[in-house]
Amino acid sequence: MRFVRRVWPGAIVAGLLLSGGTLVYLAAQQPPRDIPAPVLRVTTRLVMVDAIVTDKQGRHVDDLTAADFTLLEEGKPQRLASFDLARPGLTAQKPSAAVPPLPPNVYTNRAEYRAAREPLTVILLDALNTPVQDQSYARMQMLHYLDTQLQPNQQVAVYTLGQSLRLLQDFTDDSRLLKAAVQSFTPEKQLQQFIEDVDRRLPAGPRGNVDREGNPRPESRQLFERIREFYSEQARVALNMRVGITLSGFQMIARALAGYPGRKDLIWVSASFPLSTTKQIIHYGTTPSDPNYRSVEDAFEDVLQKTSSLLTDAQVAVYPVDARGLVGSVLTDASSPGTDELGMGKLGADYGAAVTDSNSKLLASQATMEQMASETGGRVFMNRNDVDNAVALSVNDSASYYVLTYYPEEKGWDGKFRKIQVKLNRPGLEVRHRKGYFALNPSQWDKQRKDITNTELMSAMKPDTPPSTMVIFDVLVVPPAKANRMQIPVDLLVDPRTLSPEDTGGGIKRFRVEVHVAAYTLEGKVAATKDSAIEAPLTAEKFAAVQQQGFPLRAMIELSPGRYRMRVGVRDLRTGFIGTVDVPLALEK
Numbered sequence: 019m020r021f022v023r024r025v026w027p028g029a030i031v032a033g034l035l036l037s038g039g040t041l042v043y044l045a046a047q048q049p050p051r052d053i054p055a056p057v058l059r060v061t062t063r064l065v066m067v068d069a070i071v072t073d074k075q076g077r078h079v080d081d082l083t084a085a086d087f088t089l090l091e092e093g094k095p096q097r098l099a100s101f102d103l104a105r106p107g108l109t110a111q112k113p114s115a116a117v118p119p120l121p122p123n124v125y126t127n128r129a130e131y132r133a134a135r136e137p138l139t140v141i142l143l144d145a146l147n148t149p150v151q152d153q154s155y156a157r158m159q160m161l162h163y164l165d166t167q168l169q170p171n172q173q174v175a176v177y178t179l180g181q182s183l184r185l186l187q188d189f190t191d192d193s194r195l196l197k198a199a200v201q202s203f204t205p206e207k208q209l210q211q212f213i214e215d216v217d218r219r220l221p222a223g224p225r226g227n228v229d230r231e232g233n234p235r236p237e238s239r240q241l242f243e244r245i246r247e248f249y250s251e252q253a254r255v256a257l258n259m260r261v262g263i264t265l266s267g268f269q270m271i272a273r274a275l276a277g278y279p280g281r282k283d284l285i286w287v288s289a290s291f292p293l294s295t296t297k298q299i300i301h302y303g304t305t306p307s308d309p310n311y312r313s314v315e316d317a318f319e320d321v322l323q324k325t326s327s328l329l330t331d332a333q334v335a336v337y338p339v340d341a342r343g344l345v346g347s348v349l350t351d352a353s354s355p356g357t358d359e360l361g362m363g364k365l366g367a368d369y370g371a372a373v374t375d376s377n378s379k380l381l382a383s384q385a386t387m388e389q390m391a392s393e394t395g396g397r398v399f400m401n402r403n404d405v406d407n408a409v410a411l412s413v414n415d416s417a418s419y420y421v422l423t424y425y426p427e428e429k430g431w432d433g434k435f436r437k438i439q440v441k442l443n444r445p446g447l448e449v450r451h452r453k454g455y456f457a458l459n460p461s462q463w464d465k466q467r468k469d470i471t472n473t474e475l476m477s478a479m480k481p482d483t484p485p486s487t488m489v490i491f492d493v494l495v496v497p498p499a500k501a502n503r504m505q506i507p508v509d510l511l512v513d514p515r516t517l518s519p520e521d522t523g524g525g526i527k528r529f530r531v532e533v534h535v536a537a538y539t540l541e542g543k544v545a546a547t548k549d550s551a552i553e554a555p556l557t558a559e560k561f562a563a564v565q566q567q568g569f570p571l572r573a574m575i576e577l578s579p580g581r582y583r584m585r586v587g588v589r590d591l592r593t594g595f596i597g598t599v600d601v602p603l604a605l606e607k
């Protein structure tokens with residue numbers, strides 16, 4: 019997107035507020051609601067920890083008090099700022115308050131307009147990391163779950179992960195809509211899976227590759243080793259791509275759910291995500307002095323931790339469910355010929371190595387699932403043939419949980435990962451919770467960011483990406499009179515509690531945000547974009563008015579007659595938090 023910087027002085031912003039225009043009308047009709055601030059919001063630096071406590075039989079324990087908990091950060095006890103027992107399962111049984119309809123031509127990313135009540139469950143059907151046959155099995159099991167175990171008033175959303183993340187169905191308790199979404203999930207083999215299957219890509223060895231004694235000729239063995247080496251390099255690149263797409267998908271889900279209150283369950287139905295959390299070192303050649311020597315190192319631990327931290331900041335717990343069902347030691351399957359690339363049978367050490375490699379890949383994929391669940395406070399379900407029941411158990415796991423908050427005793431925000439530990443003074447109980455967070459100073463995002471390509475923003479502004487809810491706002495778009503080229507005003511009203519104003523001294527509070535507008539054709543092509551940066555220093559009086567009525571912004575975009583899908587985004591330049599809203603737009607010819 020082309021970026022244009024514009025500065026709005028505080029007097030202009032205040033003038034918009036006091037002019038009695040459209041933005042004031044919006045504020046009066048739709049006053050800001052009680053929207054929970056994301057964890058580590060700069061105004062409080064509050065850390066939130068959800069803790070699920072169960073007994074030896076796996077039953078929830080709901081009679082604990084704050085005195086029963088000890089919370090430690092990096093081994094040091096922390097003083098609790100608040101303590102509460104959340105029981106969203108009970109609220110789901112109560113009738114929810116009616117949400118007033120939005121005024122004409124107004125759109126929003128406020129949670130109450132997308133989900134009626136807690137608890138919230140997201141089902142992620144992972145095609146990118148799941149073989150085709152297991153995708154079909156998982157699809158069947160999800161349909162069975164929706165038919166037999168979906169609870170009344172249970173709010174569920176369905177996502178799918180392929181080459182990108184897609185929202186198949188937003189939050190609803192209508193089983194017909196959810197089943198239609200799952201039925202629309204078409205199993206297909208992903209390119210990365212094909213590239214990574216080196217053994218099956220290798221060509222069969224032609225006749226004549228063996229000598230009179232039946233042993234492979236050295237030149238043939240060398241040729242196929244070179245081919246294997248080339249395919250292995252391709253497989254490494256494909257794996258890195260698969261890891262990147264998967265973790266990016268999780269980050270999108272975290273940003274989409276950040277504005278929703280309470281704990282959210284992410285049911286990750288997957289089968290093969292062998293993400294090593296230690297460095298993978300590959301050497302080509304015997305010694306560094308060899309001209310063919312190359313060393314490739316992959317390290318995913320840091321990005322995995324950061325993804326987990328982003329999820330837990332949004333109160334999202336991951337519940338991986340192995341789509342393979344009941345699996346054990348992987349020896350071979352019917353599609354494997356049991357020979358190597360030269361057509362020789364795998365015997366002895368070669369067969370043992372193949373078995374070890376298969377089992378290692380299985381254990382690696384399950385270990386990643388366990389780590390993702392452990393770091394976010396969820397549970398992993400594997401090696402069982404009732405995938406549908408595993409989903410039901412995951413949902414029930416968040417029927418009640420304790421919410422602990424604290425202000426860290428360590429005030430230095432060095433960006434490092436800080437470990438959290440929760441202990442109980444009652445024996446025989448198990449507690450699950452997030453494992454830590456990154457000690458980043460949210461107000462220094464614009465100074466700390468290294469991503470000059472704005473990949474997060476570009477991802478958030480794509481039309482098929484789930485809307486982000488870290489910044490909450492309403493959008494008013496009124497189609498203008500007919501013309502060959504039309505100037506469309508886009509009026510925004512941002513909830514100031516989801517922004518981080520800067521205290522510049524003398525009682526002045528300054529907002530610094532970006533506004534992005536992108537219009538897409540119904541075929542997904544970019545029709546027009548508009549990007550601007552706004553700085554608004556406000557006096558104490560004007561800041562109080564903004565807090566009461568909302569923070570108004572305006573952008574203009576020029577379009578020809580036609581039908582469009584418009585995405586409007588706001589990014590806080592102090593924290594990097596992003597919010598997006600979708601607007602359908604029809605301009606008459």
